[in-house]
Amino acid sequence: MEADKINTTELAHKNQEPISYFEKDAGFVFAYKKTEKLASAVYMITNLFSDNEPMKWTLRKKVSDLVSFILEYKDVKDSSVNDFAYNVKSKILELVSMLEISYRAGLISQMNFTIIKQEFNNLSEVFSSHFSAVKQPVHESFSKGFFSVPDNRVAVHEGHQNHVYSTSMSSHDHTHVSHIKDKEPASDKDGFKRSNRQNIILGLLKKKKELTIKDIAQVIKDCSEKTIQRELISFIDAGVLKRTGERRWSKYSLV
Known part of the structure; x- marks a missing residue:
């Protein structure tokens, strides 16, 4: 019986997602999963680019590097949290700039660019407000936004169809695809x-x-x-x- 109990415990640990080890920092988990979903959205959008288009691989590398860099938070000392947040925001700004170049070059539709740009800007706000003060006491009043997920959708235009890829963190963690009409962002x-x-x-x-x-x-x-x-x-x-x-x-x- 004792052996069965030990085996069950070991199995439970093995089935845990790696991100679960950060569960005490809810803000980090939310921000990381949000980044993960946005990275998936960038890959979906760039699926429409030609393999010969350099920007396809540039965007994918930049967003993959962002995901990897955010995981380095686990090694950040208290005194370096502000620098970490600044560096993440710089990487997000670079990504948004690359997306804007792609939009102006006609590689990304206006709707796709508007929505994903807003989502990345919201992610930047998370790091501005949470990670610059994450290890300080929480006070009653707040001056900045914490999490921002206004629509959680990235619409990918292909031909005459509009496909919507959800970047929300649902409990089932699936990517949903449906047809929608053009919608103004919040x-x-x-x-x-x-x-x-x-x-x-x-x-x-x-x-x-x-x-x-x-x-x-x-x-x-x-x-x-x-x-x-x-x-x-x-x-x-x-x-x-x-x-x-x-x-x-x-x-x-x-x-």
Whole structure:
């Protein structure tokens, strides 16, 4: 019986994703998985490029290097966190510049470029607000956005069809493809409001450990409880939060 218990424990450890070793830093896990999804989106978009187009391989290398560099966070000392965040933002800026060149050269559609540029800018905000202060105490007020995932979609135009590739971190971790109509991206103002709400929610949960939607609504008064619920669900899908209880008695806490 004891041997079976040990074997079960060993199997559970083997089945864990490598990223699970960072589970105590929910912000890093969210940012890394977001980067991973955006890297997949870049690969999908560049699938439409000719193999003879140098930009195809440049973009793929740059985004792969970004994923690898972010993993180096595990070796960053407290005194170097700001430098790490700055370097990540520089790499994101370089990637966005390459994407803009591709767009202006006619390699990427306007819709694809607009959406993926916004997603990378949102990722940059994550590193601005979280990684420059991740090892400092959390305070009640927040001035910058924390997480920003306004639409989580990258539309890839091919011929007369629009395909949408989801970059959201769903619990099933699949890439969904569907047909859509052209859609204007969310405004920067709306994106900031959402990221600020997410920032506040995580700050509250770090202090209170377990909260209900009504608890959070007492602090965030500029939106409905339904909106707060959607934010909480997005965190659950990303593996950042967990929920206990049913419906109105549900309580949320950090994983």
